[in-house]
Each structure stands twice: as structure tokens, then as C-alpha cells.
Amino acid sequence: MKNKIILFDIDRTIFDTSGMIELLDSTILKLLNYPELSSFQQVEIDYLKTLTNDRYFVPEDYIKKLCKKFNFRNEEKLQDVFYAPEYAYI
Numbered sequence: 667m668k669n670k671i672i673l674f675d676i677d678r679t680i681f682d683t684s685g686m687i688e689l690l691d692s693t694i695l696k697l698l699n700y701p702e703l704s705s706f707q708q709v710e711i712d713y714l715k716t717l718t719n720d721r722y723f724v725p726e727d728y729i730k731k732l733c734k735k736f737n738f739r740n741e742e743k744l745q746d747v748f749y750a751p752e753y754a755y756i
Contacts, residue, residue, distance in 0.1 A: 693747050698736050709735050725749075 675681045695706060713728050725748040729741050738744070747753050 690747060693753065694732070694744060697743055697747070698732065698738055701736050705735065706732075 673680055675683065691706075695701070695703075698706070709731050710728070713731050714723075717723065725745065726741075729744045729748075732738065732744060733741050
């Protein structure tokens with residue numbers, strides 16, 4: 667087994683975090699068939715409010731909220747945006 671490295675970009679100097687979030691959001695919006703932007707943003711705001719200091723962003727939980735709000739039945743398709751190789755460089 668090869669050694670692997672995990673990089674933590676605490677000060678955002680390695681990754682363009684804002685750019686990655688924009689690409690992620692635009693991909694999810696496309697999969698959801700472009701719902702009203704303010705409704706989409708509100709789901710994220712509401713989800714983030716549920717997080718406490720000891721809880722981190724969990725894509726599966728966020729996806730469940732999106733699917734419920736927009737009556738989207740394919741959670742796996744949205745999970746792919748976070749995990750599938752074809753989205754690895756978003």
C-alpha cells in the first residue's frame with residue numbers, strides 16, 4: 667500500500683475554496699434542474715445552522731435536505747458530485 671497524504675488547507679492557500687464551492691453549487695443546481703437560487707441557498711443556510719462546534723459538514727445530510735426540499739429522488743446522483751471520480755477536480 668502506498669503512503670497517502672492528507673492536506674488541510676486551514677488558511678485557504680492551497681485550494682481555491684470559494685471557487686470549488688461555486689463549481690460544486692453550480693453542478694448541484696444543474697442536477698436539480700436549476701431551482702430558484704434563493705431557495706437553494708436557503709437550504710444550505712438552514713443546514714449550516716444545524717451544525718454545532720463538534721459537528722462538521724456531512725454531504726449526505728446536506729443532500730437529504732436538498733432532495734426533500736426539491737423533491738429530488740436520486741440521492742446517489744448528488745452524492746456523486748462529492749465523491750465520484752468524474753467530479754474529482756471540481
